[in-house]
Amino acid sequence: MFGLMDQFLKNDPITLQNDILRHVEYTVARSRFSFDDFEAYQALAHSVRDRLIERWHDTQVHFKRKDPKRIYFLSLEYLMGRFLSNSVINLGIRDQYADALSQLGFEFEVLAEQEGDAALGNGGLARLSACQIDSLATLDYPALGYGLRYQYGLYRQVILDGYQHEQPYYWLNFGNPWEIERIHVTYPVKFYGTVEEEDFNGGKRQVWVPKETVEAVAYDNPIPGYGTRNTITLRLWAAKPSDQNDMESYNTGDYIDAVVNRRTAETISSILYPDDRSHQGKELRLKQQYFFVSASLQDIIRRFKDAHSNFDDFPEKVALQLNDTHPSLAIVEVMRVLIDEEHLSWSRAWDIVCKIFSFTTHTVLPEGLEKIPVDLLESLLPRHLQIIYDINFNFIEKLKKRIGLDYDRLSRMSIVEEGAAKSIRMANLSIVCSHTVNGVSKIHAELLKTRVFKDFYELWPHKFHYKTNGVTQRRWIVVSNPSLCALISKWLGTEAWIRNLDLLAGLQEYATNADLHQEWKMVRKVNKMRLAEYIETMSGVKVSVDAMFDVQIKRIHEYKRQFLNILGIIHRYDCIKNMEKNDRRNVVPRVCIIGGKAAPGYEIAKKIIKLCHAVAEKINNDPDVDDLLKLVFIPDYNVSVAELVIPGADLSQHISTAGHEASGTGSMKFLMNGCLLLATADGSTIEIIEEIGADNMFLFGAKVNEVPVLREKGPALKVPLQFARVVRMVRNGYFGFEDYFKSLCDSVEVGNDFYLLGSDFESYLEAQAAADMAFVDQEKWTQMSILSMAGSGRFSSDRTIEEYAEKTWGIEPCRCPF
Ligand code: 26M
Secondary structure: OOHHOOOOOOOHHHHHHHHHHHHHOOOOOOOOOOOHHHHHHHHHHHHHHHHHHHHHHHHHHHHHHHOOEEEEEEEEEEEOOOOHHHHHHHHHHHHHHHHHHHOOEEEEEHHHHOOOOEEOOHHHHHHHHHHHHEEEEEEEEOEEEEEEEOOEEEEEEEEEEEEEEEEEEEOOOOOOOOOOEEEEEEEEEEEEEEEEEEOOOOOOEEEEEEEEEEEEEEEEEEEOOOOOOOOEEEEEEEEOOOOOOOOOOHHHHHHHHHHHHHHHHHHHOEEEOOOOOOOOOOOHHHHHHHHHHOOOOOOOOHHHHHOOHHHHHHHHEEEEEEEEEOOOHHHHHHHHHHHHHHOOOOHHHHHHHHHHEEEEEEOOOHHOOOOHHHHHHHOOOOHHHHHHHHHHHHHHHHHHHHHHHHHHHHHOOOEEEEOOOOOEEHHHHHHHHHEEEEEOOHHHHHHHHHHHOOHHHHHHHEEEEEEOOOOOOOHHHHHHHHHHHHHHHHHHHHOOOOOOOOHHHHHHOOOOOOOHHHHHHHHHHHHHHHHHHHHHHHHHOOOOOOOOOEEEEEOOOOOOOOOHHHHHHHHHHHHHHHHHHHHHHHHEEEEEEEOOOOOOOOHHHHHHHHHHHHHHHHHHHHOOOHHHHHEEEEOOOOOOOOHHHHOOOOOOEEEOOOOOOOOHHHHHHHHOOEEEEEEEOOOHHHHHHHHHHHOEEEEEEOOOOOHHHHHHHHOOOOOHHHHHHHHHHHHHHOOOOHHHHHEEEHHOOOOOOOOHHHHHHHHHHHHHHHHHHHHHHHHHHHHHHHHHHHHHEEEEEHHHHHHHHHHHHHHOOOOOOO
């Protein structure tokens, strides 16, 4: 009997081989006697998919039977990267597959490289969603992630003559075996139209008469947990034309036009906005947000109504997490559905809304807060605008009673921003309607309370919390650094750390053990060789693995200060040039590696990329310098590039101007891999210092509280001579492109240097010198490296998710029996 079987699919090498060959023949439709690496990858992926689906079905049935309170994670961005390795590792069948493949004459690693990244997001926020989804599955939480299935992911970065160019990334070109199209899970999403008043129960009510309908189709991506049968869903929505739109044609021309117009529906989910800074008031972006919110909520409400008839139970069964303000229209949509469609009273609907939403913000800067122009909202979602006005009216009335007629404060806190162009402040809406507002690090929460949302904190101190970000060790150690993974398990005598990262602390006692040192250095060297090979293929630059690999990879931003890094490299170059030949022997050789994308419209960020190439050109071709200094830019930085670069890094830089990085998660990935950090006391670094101690890091720069004081000084700020000198070199055309770099140089001149590169420069160079000193003593360096890794336990997304589950969402694990 099928019903009594634990699982249909077996995982012995013979079954796996047969499965792969069957998929070559029938799914990929190639001959099982002749197929290439890509076709082998496709067949392999389908065979893994079958196993995922089996567990996924079991999990969904289990959740349905238990009917626990669920967490719905709403995010417009996910940077999932590749699925293959992560899936087979979480399923616990990587070695079996590797064996099966080798008997077929294929290497697992080689096939894994065939997969393109799922890059449906910009940067930190999007990768955080991906890490958190992995933790939700691993910890058995009844969770479901919702997102958009963009056809064009984050653009491909191509460098021509040192300039960034953006190319469309049509990632679905070769099919996507990791998703399951649910042609029957579709919902109509409506736009535009008018609001009419009609009689209802002896009174009046507002009804929205929309004008356009687009269909949302679900694509499910099964997300397996590690060490559990639980496999949860990441449900991504795609837009399709709807048959509900009127399409009466009177002649051929009308008919053709009508069909052509249908295709505009698909544009809604076609492209990811490639900016990680701000909202630009674009209609398509607003459409995406509402499309996402409406489809997800119809799905959530349908699931609730399947098992419940009274909406008062809704908060006992549903928690909705807003990943930044991008999905915050969900608040308004729940109000609209409950009032207009389910006919609840305003106050009952409001009661429910106030219990179900939690909001996490990922920005520090007030300028980064999302605003939606009222005229846009009025034309696209007229009923929603009314509801926002009503929410705001009630809020302001109550607020007046609390704080009196302090009009400045009232207008700062209002959800509606008055002015020439009226707009809706999405953060204010989210704070007013959520029960909890989370920051992403301790310092971030402090800044939210004292600066960004001070007025709200004073009103509702109980709402404000923080959950320090974390990353998943499954991807960032087990998948990306298998030899370190084996070493850790060997020395700890267990693999339990893969589900409980705190156990890494057990390695502290071996921090000076000579045997561990030797094995550790070996693992690191092999990873560096792999990275050196990649660098040579990508940029043609040969680098020595004996040099210190110094890495800065992240989105390019002024506040992240890649420019400071480059100016430091110019200084190092200048010093080597001006040295006696004999003294050069004392220089610690470095390979400086920079990678990251600039938003297409972000001029200064693009100039930083060009400068990096111009400086690299000069340094890498200077025989005086030789192996003492190399600079390489790694193009098209993404998740899978990170998986290759991080394990091979000796030193990594996290050097944002203090008070600007909400958290930062890259640093955690480096830390877990035994890379030392050169950093400012900003974001999560402050908590990393608490865990591993300042002695094991290279810290520099102004502290959060010093930054405003320094800015205050403006033109009177003292700037070191070396700084003026390196900026002048760029300005005077030492690296060419004088005119092009002028505005970049202007941005750090005295009086104009908002991100304080000048005033931090001296201590930056000191920290760099300290790193050189430490690197000379390889035993000391290795000890620091071990202690970095051993102290990284707190920065697992498992810990973050457990905190959210207990303190914010009020949910419990729901483990599917094996
Ligand atoms: C908004 C509107 C329109 C188009 C795009 C956006 C937008 C998209 C992404 C704005 C911001 C976006 O991301 C911000 C982000 O990635 N923040 C980072 O979040 C990380 C996870 O919490 C933190 O570690 C980083 O410090 C923070 O910069």
